[in-house]
């Protein structure tokens with residue numbers, strides 16, 4: 001999973017500079033496919049429950065599961081989430097980044113930053129013996145204290161030889177509830193945060209999940225393993241690891 005995680009990280013390193021005005025979301029997905037296969041991996045999402053894309057590319061008010069398309073073009077000021085899953089030697093890793101395209105508007109920058117902070121605020125609590133609800137609660141409290149809402153229809157998840165394993169990891173909840181974490185558990189923690197109200201709707205393609213009110217949404221995710229004394233994030237590049245310190 002560590003190796004799969006570093007292929008995911010490599011996809012972000014490659015795609016981040018390509019998120020510029022004029023690029024289609026399909027072009028980004030095609031590049032991701034190239035990187036993943038060159039590293040000997042398989043794009044986990046492709047054909048997962050019939051999902052038609054290599055990765056998910058979700059622009060602005062699309063919360064998750066945006067299907068890559070040559071008709072969807074990035075514009076100056078957009079925010080774009082790249083959700084990437086890689087299976088390598090039978091093990092999965094899953095992560096998401098949201099990037100601003102061109103010149104960012106202040107509100108977009110703030111939403112993206114707070115979404116990342118939600119992740120780290122929750123994840124910093126992780127060690128054997130805590131309740132999963134402690135993490136969920138910390139994410140929710142951080143998002144709501146910044147005036148944002150937490151969509152209820154999508155959650156993080158356990159991960160391993162399958163993309164989605166138990167437990168489900170909501171981005172909202174109560175401290176002291178839910179399963180107790182143990183060393184060796186692998187989790188995909190993925191705050192999805194909205195500028196407006198939290199209700200979502202699914203387009204007729206059966207996948208694309210949009211905010212009902214059409215306002216911006218952001219997503220940040222990493223796969224991690226619970227260690228004896230804390231956790232190890234598997235899907236961050238060495239550069240990203242340095243930047244959080």
Ligand code: CO
Nearest residue numbers: 094188190221
């Ligand atoms: Co996930």
